[in-house]
Amino acid sequence: MLMEKWSTTTIADFRRTLLAWYDQEGRDLPWRHDQDPYHVWVSEIMLQQTQVNTVIPYYQRFMAAFPTVEALAHAAEPDLLKAWQGLGYYSRARNLQRAAQQLVTDYHGQWPRTAVALQDLVGIGPYTACAIASIAFKEVVPAVDGNAFRVFARLLLIDADIAQPKTRQLFFDAIHPIVDPQRPGDFNQAVMDLGSSYMTAKNSDPAHSPVRRFDASYRDNRVLDFPVKTKKPRPKLIPYYGLLVHSPAGDLVVQRTSQQMLTGYWTYPLVTKADLQPDEAPEPTTLAADITAIEQRWAQDYHLAVTFQPLGGQAVSQTYTHQRWQVKLLVAEVSSALDLTYFPGEWVPREQVKALPLPKVQEKMMQRWAKSRSAVNK
DNA sequence: GAATCGTGGAC
DNA sequence: TGTCCAAGATT
Numbered sequence: 001m002l003m004e005k006w007s008t009t010t011i012a013d014f015r016r017t018l019l020a021w022y023d024q025e026g027r028d029l030p031w032r033h034d035q036d037p038y039h040v041w042v043s044e045i046m047l048q049q050t051q052v053n054t055v056i057p058y059y060q061r062f063m064a065a066f067p068t069v070e071a072l073a074h075a076a077e078p079d080l081l082k083a084w085q086g087l088g089y090y091s092r093a094r095n096l097q098r099a100a101q102q103l104v105t106d107y108h109g110q111w112p113r114t115a116v117a118l119q120d121l122v123g124i125g126p127y128t129a130c131a132i133a134s135i136a137f138k139e140v141v142p143a144v145d146g147n148a149f150r151v152f153a154r155l156l157l158i159d160a161d162i163a164q165p166k167t168r169q170l171f172f173d174a175i176h177p178i179v180d181p182q183r184p185g186d187f188n189q190a191v192m193d194l195g196s197s198y199m200t201a202k203n204s205d206p207a208h209s210p211v212r213r214f215d216a217s218y219r220d221n222r223v224l225d226f227p228v229k230t231k232k233p234r235p236k237l238i239p240y241y242g243l244l245v246h247s248p249a250g251d252l253v254v255q256r257t258s259q260q261m262l263t264g265y266w267t268y269p270l271v272t273k274a275d276l277q278p279d280e281a282p283e284p285t286t287l288a289a290d291i292t293a294i295e296q297r298w299a300q301d302y303h304l305a306v307t308f309q310p311l312g313g314q315a316v317s318q319t320y321t322h323q324r325w326q327v328k329l330l331v332a333e334v335s336s337a338l339d340l341t342y343f344p345g346e347w348v349p350r351e352q353v354k355a356l357p358l359p360k361v362q363e364k365m366m367q368r369w370a371k372s373r374s375a376v377n378k
Numbered sequence: 379g380a381a382t383c384g385t386g387g388a389c
Numbered sequence: 390t391g392t393c394c395a396a397g398a399t400t
Binding site: 053086089090164165318320323 | 385386388389
Binding site for chain 1: 397
């Protein structure tokens with residue numbers, strides 16, 4: 001395996017160079033105004049798989065709404081989910097609150113101060129634990145995230161596949177002796193700033209990097225060969241029907257269960273073909289046949305007599321990490337608020353639907369429905 | 379170890 | 390429109 005070796009002199013030189021650049025050019029971010037572990041923690045969770053510019057307004061609103069660990073621990077779940085709406089990976093929000101409750105009850109408000117101990121909190125894995133421990137508690141550990149992978153794969157010519165979980169330990173061991181023991185938190189954050197400026201995945205600019213003279217991949221003109229990362233399969237297409245049902249009491253909405261993705265968020269009822277024909281062999285069906293099957297299902301299972309009409313135009317599409325939803329919309333207008341005793345949903349007045357925690361796919365369905373109504377009224 | 383879990387930006 | 394990417398953790 002390729003791997004550049006650095007002398008202790010080179011390591012000291014690198015630390016000075018990196019931190020001098022960070023002191024001059026490091027970004028002024030809302031969560032960098034102090035080393036409060038709560039601030040570091042919330043920002044690190046939000047920043048998982050999410051870009052800085054996206055996080056900033058969420059972080060500011062979140063701190064205004066939940067200024068302390070105690071406030072977060074006692075927050076109402078709908079308020080929490082609403083604050084997280086649009087950030088994605090929603091289990092992060094619920095885990096954040098669960099960990100806040102752990103801190104209050106199990107730790108009596110006293111933060112564990114090491115990376116190892118921090119990982120006992122829900123949602124804090126190896127990366128986030130090291131980030132908090134180094135920034136808030138000055139533990140000398142590398143925070144091995146995507147930036148660290150990219151930066152040190154290039155600097156040190158490490159060609160291990162970063163898509164493999166075991167590779168994380170290899171990078172940890174390689175970076176650990178390089179971390180500045182006096183300023184571990186600043187070291188880690190400097191690496192992140194480097195990884196999101198001069199050493200990005202695509203439009204990197206290694207020629208002007210402050211650590212160019214340490215960059216073996218630049219020296220060898222092989223910058224884009226690193227890091228090595230195997231590709232993931234394309235998202236699988238899943239056809240859905242989105243059921244837009246309106247009554248004098250409002251729109252029919254359902255809350256996603258813990259068995260489903262987008263847990264706790266609200267959508268119009270969604271059904272897949274698999275829901276309509278639970279048997280293994282998915283036979284090709286027509287739109288009319290699917291509508292009939294849905295209507296029969298609603299009559300039998302939910303005691304709801306509803307007639308659906310297809311809503312014209314393109315289906316709503318939503319791409320997730322491993323699924324691609326294609327949602328065809330069906331509309332039903334009912335003259336009275338049907339009894340929902342047997343249906344796991346609620347009638348909500350249209351103006352109040354927007355106040356619920358909603359995923360992006362729901363916002364798209366709402367827009368499409370509103371657009372069709374305004375077209376009719378012209 | 380592989381699969382799962384959201385969204386927005388860049389090209 | 391499609392593709393890849395962005396401060397990962399959990400099961």
